[in-house]
Amino acid sequence: MNMFSDLIANLAVIDLPISNQNFTWSNMQRAPTLAKLDRFLITTEWDQDFPHCTVSALPRITSDHTPLILNTGGTQSTRRRRFRFERVWLSREDFSTSVPIWWNEVTSERSAILTLTAKLRHCRTRMKEWCRTKFHSISNAIRSFQEEIRSIDLLEEIDTLSPEVRDKRVNLKAQLQLILKEEEILWKSRAKQHWLKEGDGNTKFFHAVANGRKRSNEIHYIVDDNGDHFVNEAQKNSYFYHTFKRLFGSDEVGPASFGDWADLYRVDFLSDPDSLTGPFTIDEIKKATFQLGSEKAPGPDGFPLIFFQYFWETVKDVIFNIFTDLQENNLYTAPTDFSFVCLIPKKEGACHANDFRPICLMNGIQKIISKVLANRIATVLPTIISSSQSAFIKDRLLADSFVTASELLNWCAKSGKECVSIKVDFEKAYDNVRWSFLQSILRWLGFSEKWWKWIEQCICNAKLAILVNGEPTRWLKTRKGLRQGDPLSPYLFLLVVDCLARVTEAARVNNLIEGIGPTAETQTASILGCRVGKVPFRYLGLPLHINPLRKEDWASIINRIETRIEGKIIQTLLAVVEKCDELSWWSDIWIDETPLSTRFPGLFAKIINREVTVGDGVSLPEASLLTPPLRITTYSGQIDSSGEFGGHALYVLLGRPFWTRGMFGGYGFSLTQIAAIWIIFGEGSPDASRALERVGALIKDWTDAMGI
Template sequence: MEVALFPGAPSEDVQGTPPAFRCRPLPGMSGGGCSLGRWREISEVLRKEKCEISILLETKIRGAKTLSRRTPTDWVQLHNLGLCDMARIWVRWNGASWEGEEVFMTDQLVAISFANKGGFRFLLGAVYGHNDRRLREALWQDIIRLSILAVHRHLPLLIMGDFNATLYKGEKLGGRPVPDQILSDFQSCLLQSGLRGLERVGHIWTWHNKAVVSRVACQLDRALENNDWFRLFPSAVAEGLPAGTSDHSPILVRFVESPRWRARPFRYDNSWFLSLGYEETVAGGLCQDVVGTAQFCMVHRLKKTKRAIRDWVRALPRTSLQEEAELRDLQSDLQGDMMSGEMAAREKKMAADVNTLRLQQEISAAQRAKCSWLKDGDRCTKFFYDVIRARQHRNCIQRLLGRDGRLVTDQVAIQEEAVRFYSALYHQTDYPTVFPQLTTKTLITEYGNSLLMAPIRMAEVEEIVMQADASKSPGPDGFSSGFYKRHWGVLKAQVLEAVQEFFETGKLLKELNHTFLTLVPKKEGTTSLADFRPIACCNYLYKIITHLMCRRMEDAMQGLVSWNQAAFIKGRSIAEHSLLAHEMIREFHKPGGMKACVKLDLRKAYDTVNRDFLCHLMGAMGFSETWVDRVRECITSPTFSVLIQGIPYGFFGSSRGLRQGDPLSPYLFTLVMEYFTCLMDIAVHRERIVPIYSRVSPVVSHLIYADDLLVLMRPSMRGMRELAVVMEEFGQLSGLRLNRDKSKVYFNTSCTLKEERVLELGVEKGDLPVKYLGVPLSINYAKDRECQSLVDFAQRRVEGWQAAGLSLDGVLSWFDRLYLLLLCFGSNLLWYLWLLSERLRVYVPSSYGMGGFMPSLGSSSVVLGRREVWVCVL
């Protein structure tokens, strides 16, 4: 039996804290009742959570009198006992706080319209799906019907319960794979209804069979929301609670209160230039006299400009809504005096002002949404704001595991925990500072060094600025590349002087290299800081300097970095790397002895690099001492603050690591990984590690793409021990330690004594296919279930609200981007495209209109309202 709990009613107005919705599975009832202990468990949950609305599923109660006896006197109930032998769905709510009205009812769905005393209204759908797929077809149609009703009534909609179906292949562990038709039915329902799942946290596997062996787990229970609900409550999450004695886990749909408002850092808005007085305000700040070094003068002029812009923004006139209202009133007055030239002139001016304000709104929303793939000319302000809300919700940290393992929800404690964690992460005292003489395969030439240290030209700097993406996030000073591009005529002399000063003196102003750390979750619902990716937001003036350094290193990197590495090297591509990995794995099924593929994972790769070793390695590669000093200044001088809910906290330095977000970091990390290649080549040369040979490819002992390592070797005992020695030596010098929990070894069928060989390396044994660079590597061509993760990835990107917020041109732009992304996956490309062509469906409102294309190879089905057309993507 399942119980859904809705505690904490919202306040009298819509702006108040909304209710929290909870779904609690309990042991099943039999006949006309249940044990006293089970009802006590229900009552305890209701009391603890202060529930206002509750839903019980699969009660197995046959009599209406039994239901009435177990409903509190001041509560109201609604059940579907009249449509089935036993009450499959039983909804109860506090009549003193809520008024409920039945919308419609079936044996699988009960739809209710709720309203509180403050006038807040919403639609609730309680679902308990049939086990039979054919019977569930009626449920999908009922959900679509309810979503259309919510749109017509302009009401937020929440649907929750046990759907007895999964949405993606990855939502089931163990047992037989979920049939494709079940997935397709559920996905089509959500796409047509415009619904999306709430973000899940906690226990996401909501059902399991309680078996000791042959365990099966699924994500059957979930909560869905429509766009109106998402816009009203963007912070809502579905939290899974421990299952207790039931085979279902509780689902808690929690409404997290937004933290108290606090002034956020200044951020330049690309739309400001359209407002009156902007140019004069900026010019007054940038042209002020400041005495000091070039970097000091540049930074302090920006500070003065920031203060001037803030004062100017506070005095900006009305919003577009106010302007539109005044325009409508004026046009109504004009109807009474159509020949008035004065009123016609005012109308023309006000219409122009309204169009300008609308354009400002769209530019600002596009900048915050960061949808660089969406082309100009498609007015998608609604889509942009949906993306902004989704990103803010995804990156909002409302709970964390503290150092003692307890869950922290207080915002002050979260801030302190984040600052403590990253301050410790970027500090290390036990790294070696004295290194042996390093041997590298190639050295940079004197001519190469001369190119690195060549004088800085204005053309180089200007090209970097003009090619920058204006929607990128700014650094702590708040000025993005869009500001530099807009005012390049005034700024270029000052910027060139500051950049030249760094290359001449090798010193960076501390304030210039301050960094905000934005924490991006690696997976949904994470509460551990180790599962967040710290992205560095650097000041754009610093980025100009490092972009210049990267451009000058590009040519040198091609000769210094072995062909085993493909990331960040000019002329090398992920497509070639992926294709080579596929071909090597396919050698596993051919005769020729034992073969193994070792996938190595590095723990916190960028964040733990030994900077002293990096500088020592660059010296061994032949980089001039002057250039190494410039690099050392860039990577050792930054200070950090951590952004929590967009507000910076803490201030600390660092002694190790490279910043993810610094343009220079990928190139420097590639140099560090080159030393791993040197160690591997030495081991292969001494025949301690024997690589896998193939007739169609060169000798490959390992492949590296950024921090993704794939070692292909003969798994002899000696070879496995030598690989462990190589990883240990590499980790001690570079700081990049092996993450044994995420590293695995994959053997071919001819390999014997697999367990003993795994023990030599100290990692776990895995089963093919292995996922590398996001694509499954299989001995044969990838099977349907192995490619399903890519289809699920594409399907999630066009779910409900995302597709509904785009025009058809926007959807087509997204398809272009998706298929270009898949082009890099080599030999399995046609299979991936076929899967997407067969299964990926995008639903767009019929109001957009569109003539149909004829079906063709590589086409994707797009449904416009009730009409299906085909969009050719090849």
């Protein structure tokens, strides 16, 4: 099967996923063997000509193979095109100079939020007019320039060109390069591949990725709770509208109270609540605005954050006035608090509502307000959130929870103690948070009433429309829940979920609960309505175990990464740098704006061969990129094994060390762009047996960051 995967990669063809089935062959036995033997392979040229093509399975009647049908998507339903600000417009000087003029053509309204909506509405109208008259179809423009250049080239074969015609060809080629650059920027924004910069002729790659994303996110059919299948777009639209109306729009139960917990709930109360509600500054607002992703998908108004960032000097006064109204409790966010809900499949073949992750696409000003408040609350959460909570807290890592659980299981195993662990997972965790419960928590912890009023403005006025294959449903008013995609939501959810951890601990200290004996596991599982599992089991996406894991236990993780790296990233990595064999990996600027030796001086000091080139670093081994167990040979011998770290070196391509503490003892890293990772542990030392689980934690964070 690896040879077949290599063949697909070498031919640079695309294996179209089957929308409604995973396997195409069965041996029809009582314990069947299933396999995917039948498939459609298409070229990138086909993908560009038929970007909406899909594959679906038909019923298997006589053969043991499943018939497949290819739909080229030629009868796509016509959709009303919504306005969307394009980053490529910023490359036109006349556009950049016109926006401030359009912005100032609208006078102030009776409130800052209404002024903003009026100015954005006017700019949207003027941008549409500009786009119709000044920014024509890029593909048509490219074709026109190419035809003109070709006609001059043919003329040159017949006769000598005049100086005027030669100059015309030079100008045409220069204009064509600008148009090609604009096309690349446009498709990069569609592809959402932020790790790869435009400017190296990667348009074809961005185009293919964008088509692949659209195809994988397309909802082909839906199965409701009664088992009924919906294929019609109107039926799917209605299904999701009513599903989310029940989820977000249901009336709340009575308010939660902490009175019964007062003697048990041990907590460090907020010492200075007024520090969160101090006056806003323009620098604070600007910092929060520029911390947000500039090219994230926009909300219903069509303006991504790059608009506010690029034209900050133009829009800052209106935005500051909005925060002034918020400070004085005069802000009503309802005119702008509309969000689209984008449905992201959690798995292949998603066909039920629970198979999709609802991500809210908020309007820009709502994101800015939430980010400013999130930055403020993030400064106090480390003092009031229990140490058992490791996500979204400064200087804490989600991997800490996995390592803690692993150490606990290993302690039980080594001490000869039998134990039972209960794994609890929240279903629709964000969506089921009751606002009255959140309000009670904030008051109990000492947050001021003014702070709650601000939070209320952010979460209690929201109106949502579900995007089903790009088409929004009717608007629905939310009455509970936190929005995924809101910068403030993770911190508010931490306050809610921390209650469970603290109340459980308080109940244990006061002998209100006790451990479960190993012999009672079946009875306990029956009472809780869960199944009895065994180690290794998955926790936070990784295998949690007692004994050293076998190669098979890591196979799924290795294959996931290997497939993604070999299939999509490595093959296009050489396109990032034009002269990779001439550039120094450490000394030259080829990632961001700073040499790696300057950004990672401590790591650079450990390197023996400092003359390695970028070409050396990105060239693939002859066989497989990953050699189990997770050993990569590309950089063998590069790191001084006699140093403090010990002998064995792991090199993981397309990531950077990310720990704020740990093996590298203080190196701070990020996993958002292309660079290199070294993980070093002593081969044969006591820590060697535990190295793979730490590597696993690294890989989990890396795959999350890469969107794998």
